[in-house]
Amino acid sequence: MSSMLVLGGTSWLGGLVARHGLESGLSVTCLARGASGSVPVGATLVPADRSAPGAYGPVSDRSWDVVVDVSWQPGFVRSALAALAGRARAWVYVSSVSAYADGLAPGSDESAPLFPALAGDAAGPEDYGPAKVGCEEAVLSAFPSALVARAGLLAGHGDRSDRFGYWPARLSHEGPVLVPPREQPLQVLDADDLASWLVSAGLSGSSGTVNAVGPAMTVGDAIDACAAASGTHPLWHEASEEWLLVHGVNPWMGPDSLPLWLPADDHGGMAVSDAAARALGLTTRPLADTAAAALGWEREQGLDRPRRAGLGRAREAELLAQL
């Protein structure tokens, strides 16, 4: 039986990778603290803190057919490679399109300029892009045949960011809805499609650095799919980028945001080439299925719970009155 080691596996994407590994008949081990959650039934959790010396000791005494790392901490990525690169047949690293430097042109491929790599071991959220570049460099230097997947926006069941899920939750209610410019480009990838491909591509020895993103669409397409999943017919009130910025609405994610909206000079990261990942076998399900999965997750979590991303109903009503 082939074996897979997931460095992670207790959160969203890593958990899905572990589940797809099990469904592919692999023996799956996950190394994590266990602070973020549990691993899928059938996988083995090796509890370890990657910031501690000797963290990889319990998994470095055997060989692995594939190791998948989801971390964005360069120190963790480097220490895992030092302990395990010689023990692995294939290495898969989940990076991000956030690795691309500001000013990315729409349609760019993997040769576009990156941020300078973060020099240190530990990264904060503000260092996310440079940290991913540092991690990629560490992976490719220790494991030149690795597969590095620069993931774009992920969505679907299990999303803990509250970002894409804002829309199916919000659109579960009828009535007027504040939306950002609907023509903004967007690429939405179901995390389940990414996880399944990471496992199959890793096992088949795929190598290289590729953008793992969903098909080209617009924010309007995504919002429409969420309304269709919810079965509602909201009244769109579309605000311009300038209006949203002047009225203190935050882009992309987090409190007081309109999730998925990005100012025009940031659109490049939502319109990158997917050709290389498609050539390595990445396939994507219809957007309607992802919207339905995200809605299912939102219903499980509670549609009207306090959220980490989006506008509260009262704040949205205030903004609608001003628009």
Ligand SMILES: NC(=O)c1ccc[n+]([C@@H]2O[C@H](COP(=O)([O-])OP(=O)(O)OC[C@H]3O[C@@H](n4cnc5c(N)ncnc54)[C@H](OP(=O)(O)O)[C@@H]3O)[C@@H](O)[C@H]2O)c1
């Ligand atoms: N969401 C998106 O739209 C998006 C877009 C692009 C790329 N990505 C990438 O996709 C990946 C998301 O993966 P995910 O959802 O599984 O990850 P995650 O939510 O970032 O969780 C990180 C994993 O690392 C483990 N971990 C954290 N600190 C640790 C420590 N000190 N020692 C051992 N383990 C530790 C966590 O487990 P414990 O806490 O249990 O230890 C958890 O399993 C990331 O690489 C992210 O950068 C996401």
